[in-house]
Amino acid sequence: MTATSGDDDPLALLHTLVAIPSVNRRLAPDATGETALAQFCSRWLGQRGFHVEWLEAQSGSPTLVAYAVGTGGGRTILLNGHLDTVGVASFEGDPFRAVVDDGKIYGRGTFDMKGSLAAMLVAATRATGSATAADDKRSSLRGTVVLTLVADEEFGSVGTEEALRFLASRRDLHADGAIVLEPSSLELTLAHRGFAWFELEMVGRAAHGSQPELGVDAIAGASALLPALDSWAKSLATGPLHERLGSGTVRVATIAGGVDAATVAPSCTITIERRTLPGEDAATVEKDLRTVIHHALAPISELTWDLTRLVVRPAFEANPHSEIVSAVRSAAEAHQGRPPADRAEPFWTDAALVADAGIPCLVYGVDGGGAHSDREWVTADSVVALTTILDTTIRDFCG
Numbered sequence: 250m251t252a253t254s255g256d257d258d259p260l261a262l263l264h265t266l267v268a269i270p271s272v273n274r275r276l277a278p279d280a281t282g283e284t285a286l287a288q289f290c291s292r293w294l295g296q297r298g299f300h301v302e303w304l305e306a307q308s309g310s311p312t313l314v315a316y317a318v319g320t321g322g323g324r325t326i327l328l329n330g331h332l333d334t335v336g337v338a339s340f341e342g343d344p345f346r347a348v349v350d351d352g353k354i355y356g357r358g359t360f361d362m363k364g365s366l367a368a369m370l371v372a373a374t375r376a377t378g379s380a381t382a383a384d385d386k387r388s389s390l391r392g393t394v395v396l397t398l399v400a401d402e403e404f405g406s407v408g409t410e411e412a413l414r415f416l417a418s419r420r421d422l423h424a425d426g427a428i429v430l431e432p433s434s435l436e437l438t439l440a441h442r443g444f445a446w447f448e449l450e451m452v453g454r455a456a457h458g459s460q461p462e463l464g465v466d467a468i469a470g471a472s473a474l475l476p477a478l479d480s481w482a483k484s485l486a487t488g489p490l491h492e493r494l495g496s497g498t499v500r501v502a503t504i505a506g507g508v509d510a511a512t513v514a515p516s517c518t519i520t521i522e523r524r525t526l527p528g529e530d531a532a533t534v535e536k537d538l539r540t541v542i543h544h545a546l547a548p549i550s551e552l553t554w555d556l557t558r559l560v561v562r563p564a565f566e567a568n569p570h571s572e573i574v575s576a577v578r579s580a581a582e583a584h585q586g587r588p589p590a591d592r593a594e595p596f597w598t599d600a601a602l603v604a605d606a607g608i609p610c611l612v613y614g615v616d617g618g619g620a621h622s623d624r625e626w627v628t629a630d631s632v633v634a635l636t637t638i639l640d641t642t643i644r645d646f647c648g
């Protein structure tokens with residue numbers, strides 16, 4: 250095996266990563282998916298002394314677990330980044346050619362999250378000193394460095410789930426701390442909300458529109474339920490509140506019902522989204538929703554309903570005093586000359602799955618903007634800074 254230079258440049262690598270399309274196929278069916286980017290990263294890491302496991306339980310959505318085993322007696326760190334990007338249908342300019350302008354690098358995925366991926370790859374290589382360790386694939390650190398480069402974060406998170414299943418089967422790769430490298434403007438994201446999606450199907454009885462009294466109007470169920478969900482939303486908004494995340498929410502996302510203008514609607518289906526706070530679990534959230542539905546619909550005789558739980562993802566909350574948070578905080582402060590701010594996000598990330606697997610973690614990544622929009626950029630400075638801060642963090646945590 251040939252070891253490649255240890256001074257890889259994260260910005261040059263970012264240009265290369267952007268040039269390899271990795272649009273999630275579950276978001277854009279004609280996209281090529283993550284395979285080409287996974288192949289590139291697998292080769293890149295292999296050439297630098299990392300063991301690379303290729304996981305692909307879902308065909309066409311590969312996930313990599315790469316690791317450099319330590320000399321022994323140190324802690325294991327996990328760095329997680331996603332390979333996929335959202336689609337490019339209306340992207341301004343060539344989405345797969347990174348363009349530099351005034352300290353910003355434009356292109357699909359620069360911000361979310363190939364900028365962080367480039368920083369993670371170069372930092373892990375520098376910290377493990379693998380340019381000299383390639384022969385026995387052993388890091389110069391005491392602890393082990395594990396990288397998960399996952400598919401499908403932008404849709405169903407099958408990549409992080411598959412990587413965590415793999416890591417759970419390998420006691421030697423058990424992580425003592427993790428960083429999920431979603432963009433965070435080089436601030437420490439220590440909490441975010443979870444979500445739960447439900448589908449409610451209400452079934453009445455069709456009748457001719459001229460004699461509605463002979464039918465059971467399923468849309469009447471929706472009209473009864475909407476104000477009930479509204480008052481639930483108001484009571485959530487007033488507490489109890491989370492100090493960083495504020496309140497949970499509930500709202501109706503879709504309604505579909507009725508067949509034509511002259512028929513009493515025999516059915517009506519509603520999708521309900523509940524955003525949750527740390528400590529709220531699927532069972533409690535569903536029980537509360539069932540109570541609201543029961544009270545709203547009970548007065549409508551003969552209307553039946555069925556509630557299905559679609560997807561439930563837990564909220565995330567880090568221990569601000571955990572070793573991994575402290576390591577990132579002090580590495581960032583050493584590099585930037587001031588302590589990084591703490592923050593919380595309204596949206597969900599794979600960090601909740603990592604934390605749920607019992608691995609202390611935080612979200613920490615680049616600065617920029619335009620995630621999922623038609624103009625996306627990352628600041629070059631933040632990619633370079635992140636590389637240094639991750640390098641320091643790895644050495645501190647695993648040294």
Ligand SMILES: [Zn+2]
Binds near residue numbers: 331361362402431432
């Ligand atoms: Zn992302």
